[in-house]
Amino acid sequence: MRYYFLFVLACIIHGVFGQMTPFATKRGNFYFYWGWNRSYYAPSTLRFHGNTYDFQLYDVVAVDRQSPFSPSLYFSPKKMTIPQYNFRMGYYFKNGLQFSLGVDHMKYVMLHDQPSTINGYIYNSGTPYDGVYTNQDFLISQDFLKFEHTDGLNYINAELRKSKVLFQTRWFQPILHYGGGVGAMLPKTNTTLMSNPRYDAFHLAGYGVDGVFALQCLFFKYFFIQGEAKMGFIHMPDIRTTMHRSDRASQMILYTQFNVNFGLRFSLFSTPELIIPDTRFPSQAGSLHP
Numbered sequence: 001m002r003y004y005f006l007f008v009l010a011c012i013i014h015g016v017f018g019q020m021t022p023f024a025t026k027r028g029n030f031y032f033y034w035g036w037n038r039s040y041y042a043p044s045t046l047r048f049h050g051n052t053y054d055f056q057l058y059d060v061v062a063v064d065r066q067s068p069f070s071p072s073l074y075f076s077p078k079k080m081t082i083p084q085y086n087f088r089m090g091y092y093f094k095n096g097l098q099f100s101l102g103v104d105h106m107k108y109v110m111l112h113d114q115p116s117t118i119n120g121y122i123y124n125s126g127t128p129y130d131g132v133y134t135n136q137d138f139l140i141s142q143d144f145l146k147f148e149h150t151d152g153l154n155y156i157n158a159e160l161r162k163s164k165v166l167f168q169t170r171w172f173q174p175i176l177h178y179g180g181g182v183g184a185m186l187p188k189t190n191t192t193l194m195s196n197p198r199y200d201a202f203h204l205a206g207y208g209v210d211g212v213f214a215l216q217c218l219f220f221k222y223f224f225i226q227g228e229a230k231m232g233f234i235h236m237p238d239i240r241t242t243m244h245r246s247d248r249a250s251q252m253i254l255y256t257q258f259n260v261n262f263g264l265r266f267s268l269f270s271t272p273e274l275i276i277p278d279t280r281f282p283s284q285a286g287s288l289h290p
Contacts, residue, residue, distance in 0.1 A: 024173050024218050024265060025096045025163040032089035033226060033263025036074070039064040039084065039106045039153075042254040046147070048193065050247040055120025055133060057140065065107040065150060081105065084152065086228075086259050090161070091268075098161050098177075104230075104257065108149040108187075112142050126195045144194060147249075149187040151200070155208045155234070157183025177214040177226075183207065185236050191249075196242040206236035222266060228259040 023029075043059040067073060067083040074083060084107055090100030118138035122130050129144055159181030166174045185208055190200045210232035218224040232255050239249040 023221065024168075024175060025092060025098075025165060026267075027092050027095050028267050028269050029092040029265060030090070030268050031224075031263055031265040033087070033224070033261040034080075035086045035226070035259050035261025035263075036066070037084045037086050037104065037106060037257050037259045038066055039108075039258075040256045041108060044251055044253050047250045048241065048248075050242075050244065052124045053120070053122040055118055055122060057138070057145075058117040058119070060110060060116060060140070061114055062108050062110045065109050086261055088159075088261075090159075092163075096163050098163060100159050100161065100181075102157060102159065104155040104157065106149075106153040106155065106255070106257065107151075108153045108253070110140070110145075110147040112140070112146070114140050116140050122194075129194060146190070146192040146198075148190040150190050151188040153234075154186045154188070155183055155210075155232070156186055157181045157208065157210065159210070159212065161212065161214075171220050173218040175216040175218060177216060178212065180209070180211040182209050185234055187236065187239065189239055189241070189249075191241040193241050193247070196244075196247070199240065199242045201240060203238070203240040205239045206234065208232055208234040218265065222264055224263050224265060226259075226261045226263065228257075228261065230257040230259070231255070232257070 041062050041064075043061050046057045046060050048055055048057075064084060073079050085105045086102065087105075088100050088102030090098045090102075092098045116138050117135055118133040119135050121132045124130065127144075159179055161177045161179030164176045166176060184204060185206045186202055187205050188200060188202045189205075190198065192198045210230050212228055212230045214226055214228040216224050216226040234251075234253040234255065236252075237250045239251065241247045241249045
């Protein structure tokens, strides 16, 4: 009888609570957030080609460029897109499963005067760099190349994320999110290549894919702080480098991104929410109405 009673009790608990979905991850919820990122890039290969040159630079090192903190910069509507930022809005189309659209505005700055290896040829550039190169040691000096995606390395993407509430109280819920996405790369590449004038324009250059893991701290049902870790792959086969349309560069990048975001969550339509009982005072007989 004791085991039978425990079995029946377990069935009752499962029937009452097993079908309840925490309100923060229910279908119909909408959210948006804004935050900032730090990004780290693996060394990559850069290929430059045009009418009179075609060469590759190997193991090129680059860093991000996050702006120093200033309230007038980070919180001004006119300037808040200058730092490296993340913007996203999403919708729970199913309990615990969300679809979102966002922009990851990263910055990529090739380090100057770094050693590399060059392979290819350069003709009629009007510089001392004309010649044929076969896997030769090479110093990437500033008068040869300046190369940055600083306004920026823009990843416009869509993601699917799964959400899991760890526990909840009346005013606080920690929520795990994990998933991945795919999107387009729209960099504004700042390039000065050999004797060509500086070129800086937005251009649809390729695509990216990513995986993400996040921890969200939701306060009072509506406000949250969210930390994220992302890893991704970027392939840009069509980067503009000069005013001449025949001049192009290509690049593949592996990156890691760490983000801190601040956001709001609300329901687009009314749904029953999980009510957490207040157990501070014992219930009184006769206080419930049929």
